[in-house]
Amino acid sequence: MIGGLFIYNHKGEVLISRVYRDDIGRNAVDAFRVNVIHARQQVRSPVTNIARTSFFHVKRSNIWLAAVTKQNVNAAMVFEFLYKMCDVMTAYFGKISEENIKNNFVLIYELLDEILDFGYPQNSETGALKTFITQQGIKGQPQTKEEQSQITSQVTGQIGWRREGIKYRRNELFLDVLESVNLLMSPQGQVLSAHVSGRVMMKSYLSGMPECKFGMNDKIVIDKQGKGGTTDDPGKSGKQSIAIDDCTFHQCVRLSKFDSERSISFIPPDGEYELMRYRTTKDIILPFRVIPLVREVGRTKLEVKVVIKSNFKPSLLAQKIEVRIPTPLNTSGVQVICMKGKAKYKASENAIVWKIKRMAGMKESQISAEIELLPTNDKKKWARPPISMNFEVPFAPSGLKVRYLKVFESKLNYSDHDVIKWVRYIGRSGIYETRC
C-alpha cells in the first residue's frame, strides 16, 4: 500500500509530507526531488523506481504530488487516489497552488489522516468529509449522539457520497450533456475515424435522500421497450435511438442493476458531479464539413481554398468557430480573403487562423489564401499537416437525448413534478481534422 505522500512546489521544496509506513524514510523525499523534479530531461514515466522505492506522481499547475511505496501496490488505485485527493483539496480551498496549500496545511493533514489509513484509501467523498472535517470552528463538540452516529454511518455506509438531512426550499436539478466530437477525414471527404466522447454532468439541489432514475435514448433500452409494446413517453418514442459503445458511471449508480436491466438508478451526491461518461462511434452527426483545395502554383506559390459547411438545423447557432490552416515552414507572405469572420496569418504558429463568432446551420462559408514561399533547396517535401477545427454547438453530435430524469423521495412531501429540471446539450470539437 501507499507508504507516504509528499507535496512539493515547483522548486522541489516539500509543502506536505505524510509518511504512513516505516519502510519509507525521510531520504525518499529527497530522492524524488533529485531524480524527478530536478531531472535534466523531460519526465519519461509517471512511475519512477529509485533504489527499490516506487514513486507515483501527478502535477497540478506547478505543484507536484507524489505517492511513495516499496510494495507491489495497485498502481491504478494510487493514481485514482491522487486525482481524488486533488478533487478533495479543490473542493475545500479552490485552486491547488503553493499559497493555498501553505495556508491550509493543517486542514490537508487532517484530510490525509482521514482519507488514507495505513496507506489504504478510505471514504474520500467530499460530501461526507465536509460533515466532520471543517476548519471553520470546531464542529466536533456540540454534536449530539444522533448527529455523531449519522456522520459515522454515512462515512462507512452504502451511500457514502450523500449526507442525510439536506433541505432545499426549491428542489432543482441541472443536467448538462457535454460531448466532444472527434474526426479525421480524408481530403476527398471520406471519414477515416470519428467518435464522440461524452459526459453527463449533474448539479442536484434536492432535499432528503431522493431516488433518481435517468433515461436516455439508448438503443438497447428502446429496442427492448419496442418489443414489449410499452413506452412511457409515447410522444417521443418515434425518435431515433443511439448505440453506445461503452459507458462508465459515478459510484452512486447501481452497476448490477445497469448490467441486468440497463436502467440507471441512483441516489445522487449533493451539488455538482459527473454522472456518466460514454463513447459512441456510430451515426455521429458531424456538425461541420471542411472541404480543402490546395494548389501549388510553381515552386514559390500556393493557393489554398477552404470551404466549411454547417450541417445541422438552420435554427441552431454554432459558436466559437476556428479553422486552422497550416502553412509551409518557408512561407514568406500570405494574402487572405474571407467572406465571414476574421482570418490572420500567424507566422509563429505556421498557420492561418480563421475565426467566426457565430454560424447558423445549413450555411456555407469560404476562405481563400495565396501563400508566397521562399525558394529553398530543402529536398524534404512539406508534410501537409491536417486542417483542424474548433467549435461549440448547442446539441449532442452523438444524437443522445435525455428522455427523463425521475426523482422519488418517499419521506418528504415533494414529488417528481415539483422538481424543476434543466437540460442543456453542448457539443464541442475534440480533435477535428481534415487532411488536405
Add this chain to the structure above:
Amino acid sequence: LKVINCCVWDPSGEIFELKAELNSDKKEKKKEAVKKVIASMTVGKDVSALFPDVVNCMQTDNLELKKLVYLYLMNYAKSQPDMAIMAVNTFVKDCEDPNPLIRALAVRTMGCIRVDKITEYLCEPLRKCLKDEDPYVRKTAAVCVAKLHDINAQLVEDQGFLDTLKDLISDSNPMVVANAVAALSEIAESHPNSNLLDLNPQTINKLLTALNECTEWGQIFILDCLANYMPCDDRESQSICERVTPRLSHANSAVVLSAVKVLMKFMEMLPKDLDYYGTLLKKLAPPLVTLLSAEAELQYVALRNINLIVQKRPEILKHEMKVFFVKYNDPIYVKLEKLDIMIRLASQANIAQVLAELKEYATEVDVDFVRKAVRAIGRCAIKVEQSAERCVSTLLDLIQTKVNYVVQEAIVVIKDIFRKYPNKYESVIATLCENLDSLDEPEARAAMIWIVGEYAERIDNADELLESFLEGFHDESAQVQLQLLTAIVKLFLKKPTETQELVQQVLSLATQDSDNPDLRDRGYIYWRLLSTDPVAAKEVVLAEKPLISEETDLIEPTLLEELICHIGTLASVYHKPPSAFVEGSRGVQHKRLPARAGSCLLYSPAASHFMGAGLGVAPAAMPASLGGAPAVGGGLGDLFDLGGGVGMPTGSYVAPKTVWLLAIKAKGLEISGTFARRGGIIQMDLSLTNKAMSVMTDFAVQFNRNSFGLAPAGPMQVLTPLSPNQTIDVSLPLSMSGPVMKMEPLNNLQVAVKNNIDVFYFSCQYPLSLLFVEDGRFYRQVFLATWKDIPNDSEAQFQIKDIHLNSDVASNKLQGSNIFTIAKRTVEGQDMLYQSIKLTNGIWVLAEMRIQTGNPNYTLSIKCRAPEVCQFVYQCYELVLKN
C-alpha cells in the same frame, strides 16, 4: 540548498519561543503554536525537543488541536519512546470516549505509534474497538490490526486478533468488510503458506455481496482479494465472473482494471466452446478502450496492462487498432506505449492504416519516439509478409530524409528484413551504401557491415567499404569489431583472390592486438578453419541462417502468466515479477493462472472434516464414475522437456515400497507403499495385504491436513473384496487442493484407511521431489538477481558424498525429477551448475551445485525464501543422484 535549522543549540531562539507559547493558558495561542511546530516538522526541522510540551496539549476537548498533537506524536514517538508512554493514558481514555469519531481517531493514531511499549497498551482498547457498536470505529480498528501486525506479528497472533478480523468479513457494514479484507490480504502476504484468508465459496459469496455496496476503494480491495481465489470448477468461476462484470462500468479505472484481472484469471477455467466464454471476451474490449480516455498517468498504467492482455489474448482487442493511434498532445510515455501495442495488433487486415500512421510518427520531434516508429515499420514488414514491400519503400523514403538517427534506425531494421526475406530486396543496398559515412552508432554500423559481408558478391566495392572501417578498428565497439571480422571472412570466402591481404590484416588485428577474449577466440577459430579446411570454413561461415521470429520483445509465457495475475499493480507496470522489486517476504509468492476445467470439488470438501469426525459417509458418497480419471502412468514423463540435449532424461526416481502399516496394528491389514510423480501426476502406490482370516471390503482413504495440501484426487479403487492372504496393488492419484497445515517434519503425511472392520491411522513421509513441478525452469535473466536478493543467512550448504557422475549425466538425472539446470559454468576444472525447482505451491528453490572433476563429493548450496524446505530438497538430490 535548503537551510536546515539545527535545533539543538537553537540559534534563533525559535524553540524557546514555541515552548513558551505551547505552555500558554490561552487555547488559541496553544493551537497556533502547535501549528507552527507541525509546519517546522514538515520542512524537515527537528522539533523533537518540544515533545513534553506538545504532549501536554493532548488533554483537550478541542478535536482539531488533538489531531495536531497526534500528528506530532506519530512523527516523533519513535525517537522518544520513554516520553511517548506519557501519552498512553490519554489514548486509552479516548478509546472509551462517547464520540465514535474520537474513539476511532485514538485507535487509528495509536496504531501508528511504533513503540513496543505502547503496543502492549494497545491490545485491550483494540479488542474493544474491533467489536465497537459503531461501524466507523470497527473499520478503523480492522486496519489497526494490520498496523500492529507490522510491528509485532506474534502479538497479533497470540491475542487472537486474526480470528476477530476474519469474523469481520461477515460484518453487516460493507466498509468494515472491505477494510478487514485489505488487512487480512496484507497479513496473508507475509505468511505465504498460511491459510489465513481461507477463501471458500461461502466467504466468496459474502465478498461478492459487499462488492455491490462498498466505496470504490473497498471494491478494489475486494476484487484484488478475489483474484487470489481458485474456483473449484468452471461453473463456480462463471458465476463469479457474472457477478464481477458489472464493475467494468465503474468510473474508477482501478476498479475496472481489478475486475479485468479477476475475469482474465477465471476465464482460464472456462471451456472455450462455452457461449459465455465468447460473451465475456466481447465484454472486455469496450472498458479497456474506455480506459484510454482517462488522465495521462492512468492511461499509461492501462496501456502497460493492455500490452500484457494483448499478448495473452490477442482476440480481445484485434479490431480496436484505431484507438491506439497516437495523438499529437499525448505525453511521450503514452505515445511510446501506444506504438508498442499497435505493432502487436498489426495484421494483414489493418496494415495499410498502421503504416500510414507510422510514417507520420517518423516525422515527429521526439527522438526516441521517431526511432521506435522506424523500428516499428521494420517489424511490420517482418510480421505481415504482404506489406514487406511497402515497408521497405517507406524505409527508403525515410533514409532519403538524411536525418541521422532515422537513417541509422532504418538500416538496423532493414538488416532484419534481409534476413527474413533473403534475395528479395537487395536492390536497395546501393542506397544504403550511400549513407555509410553518416553512421555513428555501433548498432547501425554493425548492421551495415553485416549487410556488406552478407552480400559481398553483389557489391562491387565491398572490399573498399570494409577496408574503410578497418582503419579505426581499435576505436570501434566490440559489436562492430566482431561483425567486421565475420564480414571480411565472408568476403574472403566469396572473393578469395582479391581480398587475401584484407583478411590477413583483420585476423591479426583481432588476434594479436585485441584485449577482447571473444574477438580473439573468434579470430583464432576463423584463422584455423581457413588454414586447415577452406571447404569446412565455407560451410561454417556461410551456413544457412535460421529464420528470425515474427514477434519480438514477447514476454516469456511463465512470466506473462504471472503478470496477468498482477494486472493493475506495479508489477504489471514494470513488466517484472514482484520479487524483482519488492524487498523481504512480501509478494514473493509467484502467482499462477488456474488450469482449465478442474474437478477438485468432488473430493476435497470432505477431507477437511474427516480426521476429527471419523470416516462417516463422505467416501461412500463419492460417485463411482470417478475411478477412471487420472490413472495415466509412466511414459508421458519421457515426453517432457528434451531441452537438456545430451541423452534422454531418465524418469523421476521412485523409491521401493516400504511397510507403512503393520498387520498386527490393523487387525490383519498390512499396507506398504511409495510415492511417484509420473508426467505431472502425483500418485501414491499402495499394496494392501489381507493377513486376517476374513474378507475385507469397503476400502476408503483420507489424509489429514498437511504442509502442501496433498489430498486424494479420487476414491481408492479396490473393486473386488480382498480375500485372506491376497495382496492387491492400487495407485491413488493425488491432488494438491487439500487443506494446508504445517507438519513436523515438513513432509509428514497422516493417512487414515477404512475398511469394513475398522479405521486405521498411520503416517508416512513423502520425498519433496513429488512436488517439483514440470515448469520449474527459472527465467535465466532473473536467476542471478533473485539469488542475490535472498539474504545470505537463508542459504544452506550440503555435501553430497560418493557420487561418480559427470556433470551432464548428473544434471540429466536431476532433470528427470524436475530439477532444472538453467546454466552451467566451468571454472578451473570445477563445474558449477545453476538449478531451479518450483514446488506445487509456487515456492521457488534456487541451487548451485559444484562438481570438481575427480572429487566424488559435490557441494550443494540452496537458497529459498522458505528456508525450511532446503533440508528436504537436499534429501531429494541425494536420493535422485544415488539411484
